[in-house]
Amino acid sequence: PATSSKSAPPVVAMVASPCSILRCNHFAKIQGHCLAHYRSILVQHPNSPTFDTTRPNISSSYDDAITSPSRTSNDAKKLKLKNRNRKCRTDSCVSYARSGGYCTRHGGGRKCKVDGCGTASQTGGFCRLHGGGSRCRIAHCDQFARIRGLCLHHNRVTPDDNKSTTSSHDDQNHV
Structure with missing residues (x-):
């Protein structure tokens, strides 16, 4: 009798090639460009x-x-x-400019409303440190929302588990 032996799935070697633009350190994604x-x-x-x-x-x-x-x-x-x-005014930066001609990484965009805080603001006009940013929509969860209004923990939960989590929410280990 023939026995079937399960073998491991084939390993695919991913080769990352750099962007074809000189002095660009990003990886190529489309037609040789980042x-x-x-x-x-x-x-x-x-x-x-x-x-x-x-x-x-x-x-x-x-x-x-x-x-x-x-x-x-x-x-x-x-x-x-x-x-x-x-484009951002900073040399060698290819990010899009926000207010003031700079990207958020180089000082552009709206700032936190707290005096002396120069961090970029999130939802509500404050940085995350000062209470800005949207929170997970699951009751009693104070984590930041990442995907579709859910934190990373609740986004990983299956749809059936998600329904039960909204009513009981007895898993407090992630908070």
Whole structure:
């Protein structure tokens, strides 16, 4: 009689490749670019998201835009100005700017309402340290909401368990 031996599932080797933009330390996600650089190329050239693989730092649509007679230099200036204004003013930062021209990591965005606190505000106008941020919607749980209004603990609970948790909530170990 033939015996079936269960073997372990095949191991898939994941190879992480860096973004093809010079001096970018992020991993490539789409067409050899990190998400930020892929997004910036799409913002600049929304009608042609194909890239020239022989020149990894410039998209083929970018070359077409520069050499195309239909695009005036005034249009190109507006495009560059719009894109530049959306990026953080800090050198080598590719995050989008909040208020003041900087991303939240570099000082942009709304600040906590508590005097002397320079942390970015959450829901309610305060940072998490001073009571801002939305809380888990499960009764008696004071953890921060992460996904669909639930904390990480309650998000992992199955839908059947979630219903019983809202009524009894006898698992207080995570709080």
